[in-house]
Amino acid sequence: MFLREHIISNSPWCKPAGWEPNNMEAITPAPVFPGCQAIITGLAVAIGLVLASQQNGPALHPADSPACAPTIRDQKIISRPPGSVPPVRKYVRVNYSGFVRTAALRYGLDPGLINAIIAIESGGNSVAVSPKGAKGLMQLMPSVCKKYRVKDPFNAQQNVFAGTAYLAYLLESLDGDLELALGAYHCGLPRIIENEGVMTPGTGTHKFVRSVLSRYSPAGEEIFP
Numbered sequence: 595m596f597l598r599e600h601i602i603s604n605s606p607w608c609k610p611a612g613w614e615p616n617n618m619e620a621i622t623p624a625p626v627f628p629g630c631q632a633i634i635t636g637l638a639v640a641i642g643l644v645l646a647s648q649q650n651g652p653a654l655h656p657a658d659s660p661a662c663a664p665t666i667r668d669q670k671i672i673s674r675p676p677g678s679v680p681p682v683r684k685y686v687r688v689n690y691s692g693f694v695r696t697a698a699l700r701y702g703l704d705p706g707l708i709n710a711i712i713a714i715e716s717g718g719n720s721v722a723v724s725p726k727g728a729k730g731l732m733q734l735m736p737s738v739c740k741k742y743r744v745k746d747p748f749n750a751q752q753n754v755f756a757g758t759a760y761l762a763y764l765l766e767s768l769d770g771d772l773e774l775a776l777g778a779y780h781c782g783l784p785r786i787i788e789n790e791g792v793m794t795p796g797t798g799t800h801k802f803v804r805s806v807l808s809r810y811s812p813a814g815e816e817i818f819p
Contacts, residue, residue, distance in 0.1 A: 690750040697758035710809040732757030
């Protein structure tokens with residue numbers, strides 16, 4: 595209020611005719627016109643903001659305020675390499691037993707063998723992704739997906755049918771040798787042929803073959819870790 599009255603008393607636009615400092619009390623102040631009122635109010639608000647900023651420091655932009663500062667979780671997301679997308683779903687369990695039986699019947703394999711591979715490869719997680727890019731229940735590599743025209747490797751039916759067809763192809767290529775076919779499923783057929791069917795004990799491929807065979811149940815039931 596004091597600031598507003600100070601502006602009125604010192605504003606040349608708001609002083610009545612004949613005003614002098616010595617006779618200010620003897621003259622009735624002229625009414626403040628609407629236009630003058632708006633100017634005075636605006637000046638008072640502006641001066642008040644300037645005084646407040648000098649006392650409290652510069653005002654924060656909304657994006658710089660503590661409430662809008664990135665949290666620890668946001669900072670982790672911001673620090674991710676460009677193009678990387680954090681997985682939304684880490685584990686999805688689906689009922690794939692019917693697909694296994696149908697695919698095994700079509701390609702002449704034991705359902706228990708397919709279930710054992712799924713148990714070791716993905717643990718029944720239909721959205722599993724390996725560091726090397728293998729995807730889905732039977733951990734299909736991009737080359738296998740292309741070979742069997744898999745549009746969605748996370749689709750249980752497509753994944754199981756393509757993985758079963760690929761295993762049948764490997765068995766046929768290796769004269770029905772199950773251990774070599776499983777080794778080729780893990781590391782690729784060219785490597786098995788290059789090594790003349792020798793799988794060094796202790797390697798990832800050798801461990802994979804041992805693990806699948808230890809879980810293989812000829813009865814055909816689902817197996818999980």
